[in-house]
Amino acid sequence: MDAIVKIENLRAEYGGAVPKVALQGLNLTVNAGEVFGFLGPNGAGKTTTMNVLLGFVNATSGTAQLFGVDVRQPIARQRIGYLPELTYYYKFLTAEEILRFYAKIFGIAKSEIESCIDAVLKLVELDHARKRQIKTYSKGMQQRVGLAQALINNPDLLILDEPTSGLDPIGRMQVRQIILRLKNEGKTVFFSSHELGEVETVCDRVAILAGGELKAEGSVSDLTQKYNAPLEQTFLKIIGYK
């Protein structure tokens, strides 16, 4: 199978008076067509891993590739959709303006831009608010804008940092449905989450990170069998919580 995300021996540090090692010796492969869940306690390094994949944070050593292209090349980001952990968009733009802006950056043909915008706005159910400035949106609505912009280029790989945070139960269910639909279309989804229930229902494989190191990797059923406990207990055992 093709590796869509490939991380080898990755080490990442944050500068400052006392440099902080956020990731060390991380090896991770996400294959084409997989829904891959990225778990770990707060501060484990999940967001940092994604920041490296997107080129925001430079790796101290090791390599990271998307579609076989080093993440430092902008072209590596042509076929991905990204939802940041904290979603803040240009407050003075409306949802459709923001999507039009990103669509232009992706070089989507003029004739297709409007239909792309219609489609994603319908998908995240923001059609009714498309002409309002983002500053008038609620948190969950902003999260939906985030999802919409992550999908605007019909990406082959989605990198979602806690996609369901801030959403209501219906929104969560819809995100799960979107993820499953994308999987059926053959897309790859790499997402972090604290919602073990949702991870269990949608993920083919998961990785569990703690203290910047990979603690376990595999399908949910393999892990729960190995530790002989439901996912929550398994998770707690793996991260070493007593």
Added chain:
Amino acid sequence: MKGYMKGKSKKAKGKKPDQSVAVSLFAFCLLPFAFCLPPMNSVLAIANVTVKELYRRKDFYVLFVLSALIILVAGAANFFNDDKIVRYLKELCLLLIWISALVIAVTTAARQIPAEREQRTIFPLLAKPVTRGQVIAGKFLGCWLATGLALVMFYVFLAVVSGSREHAWPLLNYFQAAWLQWMFLGVVIAMAVLGSIVFAAPSSNSTILLIVVVGILLLGGHLNQVALEQAEPMRSVTYTIYFLIPHLEWFDVRDLVVHDQGLIAWWAVAAASAYALIYTVFFLFAAWVAFRRKALNT
């Protein structure tokens, strides 16, 4: 490139030489952008959003309305019918335009990238296939076009108010003065963008930059004389500074409008534009070098 040459010569044909020079001057300034045509999509999109933000934020208008008001009042004061007073008022209005445009340019340009980082809008943006160089170019272009627009409004306003009083319309003088001021603002905006990456806080960046720019405007032309009066090694240091700084004071041709002098030679305007362009590109390049490898969440 070919298209641009063709367009230019077509436009130039059958017009007065003055105008053709003005047109080619304009085309000349677009030249650097022609070289990066394929990635221009993203740059233009970013510039577009930048301009949109500027006119949707209301604080931009305060300065604008204030200046317009003062120009109007000055225009109304014309009933003295004294040549000296009219000239004096015009001078005042131009000074106001210079200060307003400078403040608008510096504060908006200094804010752009820090605001993107602080509000984290930079993350979804850079997650797209866009280079950091394009972000810098787009931000620069957006601010430069917006201040250009503000300049056009200022000058049209001034021309209308003073034209309706004096019944003289030295439009080319206005054009030259506004054009050179726009070139000047290009350099300043590029410096502000560079500063916004080097310095942490936009306010300190703006302050430092305003001091530097005003300093150059007031003293830049005299540094060589200052150097002569000094002993070594300060003399060489001052001379070096004199030769390195962008001589922004050259772009201040307010007298052209105040005293209705003859036009500046067009080749000189072109040369000054090229000079400004070189510094602009240099500062933007430096900004790109500083921004290129910067980790974004520290």
